[in-house]
Amino acid sequence: MSAFYDARVAQRRYIPLVLTGVLIATALSACSGGEGPGRVRLGTVTLADVAEVVEAPGTVAARATATLRSPAEGVITRLHVKDGDRVREGETLVEIDSPQARERLRQARDADAGLAGGASVPSGIDLGGFQQGADGVARRGFRTARQAAARIPDPRQRARVLAEIAKAEAQYATAAAAARAAVIRLNAGLGSVSSAMTSITAAQRVQTRAAVRTAEQAVRGLTIKAPFDGVVSLGGPASGGGGGGLGDLADQLPPQLQGQAGALGALGGGGGPTDPASVAQGAPIGSGGAVVTVTDVSELTVAADVDETDILKVRPGVKAEVELDAVEGATYPAVVTAVGVSPKESTGGGVTYRVTLRLERGAGTDGSEAPWPKPGMSAVADLRVREVSDTVSIPSSAVLTSGRDSTVWVFSAGRARRRVIRVGAQSDALVQVASGLRVGERIVVRGAGSVKDGQELPE
Structure with a gap:
């Protein structure tokens, strides 16, 4: 995920994702030990849809602009x-x-x-x-x-x-x-x-x-x-x-x-x-001297800067959703049309690559048609770089990383047992489990960082 987005945008966009993760964990689990902070919660491995999203800041651009001069x-x-x-x-x-x-x-x-x-x-x-x-x-x-x-x-x-x-x-x-x-x-x-x-x-x-x-x-x-x-x-x-x-x-x-x-x-x-x-x-x-400038706004694109850690996941045809600072709550469908190869150093010292998306008509939270943006507006694009349906999945809060290994705590005979898993697509709330877990197994979905191997866990 790109680290170069506005903090205001991050706050506005991530709170719903966190709430979604909590709701999923609640639906999956049988709570043990109360609801206080630091308490362990168990959940059940299920099937779900997982969409891995790369977030990138961008700018709306016109289809064509020509400055006509004397x-x-x-x-x-x-x-x-x-x-x-x-x-x-x-x-x-x-x-x-x-x-x-x-x-x-x-x-x-x-x-x-x-x-x-x-x-x-x-x-x-x-x-x-x-x-x-x-x-x-x-x-x-x-x-x-x-x-x-x-x-x-x-x-x-x-x-x-x-x-x-x-x-x-x-x-x-x-x-x-x-x-x-x-x-x-x-x-x-x-x-x-x-x-x-x-x-x-x-x-x-x-x-x-x-x-x-x-x-x-x-x-x-x-x-x-x-x-x-x-x-x-x-x-x-x-x-x-x-x-x-x-x-x-x-x-x-x-x-x-x-x-x-x-x-x-x-x-x-x-x-x-x-x-x-x-x-x-x-x-x-x-x-x-510039006399007039003609701008073709019949089609708009978004020029997004994708961090080097994510750019290899992006390809033409990837679908995305775009939000604008100027139109709060509205989302605009988009699709990647080009992926640049020239690196650009960001203000934070990292490297980004330019990705171009074709913007389509958007909708507000009430379903009404959102205003057509103007060139130059700030945007944030969520690129759905990987999507899997009806796959073995668990809450992202259940996964611990140790070196190259991804592990979870499995509830077995009343105790916590460490198990290495292989992960696939990852969203903010869910992680696809490519191997290592079966549907129906119970795992620690909250408080995993405080659990010890062999620790007794109440059901």
Whole structure:
């Protein structure tokens, strides 16, 4: 059982279990020697259902969350939503006007058009050295773009941008290889200067076209739409890093194009946290600033931290019951969908592992439907890692542990006799006896710690 749960929760949750154990012992036993503390009580071994439960603290999480950011510096011209609105996928949320983004698009197109018409060859230029320099600039540009993309906090957006960079890099590699081959042919007297320069220009256009695509994406991104159904919150957290698009290639263009495209900059850069009050019609917004956050609460999960001593008992498909601090008395069915393998050191110095559970609709103590939780709420999950039905069982209070042995006191001919047993599933109140006891035998179920071997016990 995890040792890292709130003491308040432990108290609230364990008192009913203790009472259950007392009631079971009362039903099983014939009391001897009165009810005072420290007195020995006997009980009868019976058949019962035993459920072994691992308790783990956790947090409610949404199915998906996306923070939508301004692709460029601008002004919010229309705000179609407010905090708490429910929206549908594709619905327009915010419209932004950004002269800066439109100017970057114009410059990117001009830079690309400058190469589309062919490039002039300066007198006496070494095309081999020129191409090597262009290759070096391209490598630095793609490396810078990958580093920027790696800092994008949203995993889906990060993967999309990295895929775009990889595609552009592959295209450049193909074009650059053709350019180098053209230079070799020229130097061997088998080709012309114009043919070599055309190949070199084609390689350079891979970068300018990448800058155009990014600038176009930025302009399209000025109309922000919902990526999926969900609930809107204005503003959002910091992005956790700068850059993050193919626009980073703009600053890495070959020197002869810097005059045309130097103002492109890196589109979609990082931004700090945005306060909801600052997201309003007519308000300015910085590049990378969080405009709205959309959260899909149609499905909720619980991210629970299971102690290392229990994690090997947990597997996908294990059923659980979840309780929330915010909804006292209600229980929510859940099922384990994933078991993590990365360890995490807890505040208490131990090691825990993340377990994900799918949460279902819950019910209150009166059977009424419990409120649907909100992401971020504290939870405690009881994972039923092992369940056996109609099995030989005894109260957990009857079991004593000595080294690796589990023992009980068996009532035989009026005296206590120690017997080693093998236990199976264990709940807080009951223990499954895999071997060592038979149904109907009488054992000490209370006060076992004070009993001596051979001690006379009154029936």
